[in-house]
Amino acid sequence: MLTVHHLNQSRSQRVIWALEELSLPYQIVHYQREKNMLAPAALRKVHPLGKSPVIEDNGLILAESGAILEYLQETYDAEFQLKPRDPAHKVQYRFWLHYAEGSLMPLLLMKLVFASLGKPPIPFGLRALGKVLGQGVQKAWLNRQLETHARYIESYLSENSWFAGEHFSMADIQMSFPVFALLARGGVENLPHIHAWKKRVEMRPGWQRTLEQGGPFDIPGEG
Structure with missing residues (x-):
């Protein structure tokens, strides 16, 4: 199952949205921003940059919103629901x-x-x-x-x-x-x-x- 490392009020909202639009099963690991609005140190245990979003999928750990969205479309969107054909x-x-x-x-x-x-x-x-x-x-x-x-x-x-x-x-x-x-x-x-x-x-x-x-x-x- 896909795992989304999700920071509140962040770009990772887009990844959850993509998964919902594709009707894919996933689980969320939630993180809360620190008082200074930065991501918590715990995210560095997932990815060296310590940022969100990050996904895990069958051993793959992938960061960066655009890369994640392209990966999800290419891997799970065989019917081109979320990418035009023309x-x-x-x-x-x-x-x-x-x-x-x-x-x-x-x-x-x-x-x-x-x-x-x-x-x-x-x-x-x-x-x-x-x-x-x-x-x-x-x-x-x-x-x-x-x-x-x-x-x-x-x-x-x-x-x-x-x-x-x-x-x-x-x-x-x-x-x-x-x-x-x-x-x-x-x-x-x-x-x-x-x-x-x-x-x-x-x-x-x-x-x-x-x-x-x-x-x-x-x-x-x-x-």
């Missing part, structure tokens, strides 16, 4: 599967870091300077980058119901974490097609079962 949509599928972590998530992580420079654990005497620095970088560069990416995604979803065309796929599962984070923290207004996609996600029975198995998933906004 060449044009395959290209889009591959693009969004890699874009999620390669292009969008680094910007969102930078947003989180720069927005935190005026808060603990930054030393008290440096918080005012950190806040000014963080706000300056966001205003001068980062917010513009996020705006560009958000408009790009919005434009694509204005013409496609899902990230690989008109059929739900692993690309949607992979894009879920950064898109949810973009809506919560990106600071970009007027994204009706992205919000509509999010509603379609939340209506899927597989997503609802994922919340039952993996726990609630809510990326808080800046505060």
Whole structure:
């Protein structure tokens, strides 16, 4: 049986979702974030990087969301439920599967870091300077980058119901974490097609079962 090493409020939610969509049997080993929001040291016993998600399958230990989703599709999705068959949509599928972590998530992580420079654990005497620095970088560069990416995604979803065309796929599962984070923290207004996609996600029975198995998933906004 597949085992998912699942950290609460993390990318591993996507792996549980993929397993639910494929109706595969699996078990979850749950981990809770530390007070500093980092993964617990126990995950290093599973994989040297100490990160989640990690899966175990017949002796294989595999990390990285995209690699895991591709492995599950190639190994267990013989009917192509979660991957398009036609060449044009395959290209889009591959693009969004890699874009999620390669292009969008680094910007969102930078947003989180720069927005935190005026808060603990930054030393008290440096918080005012950190806040000014963080706000300056966001205003001068980062917010513009996020705006560009958000408009790009919005434009694509204005013409496609899902990230690989008109059929739900692993690309949607992979894009879920950064898109949810973009809506919560990106600071970009007027994204009706992205919000509509999010509603379609939340209506899927597989997503609802994922919340039952993996726990609630809510990326808080800046505060």
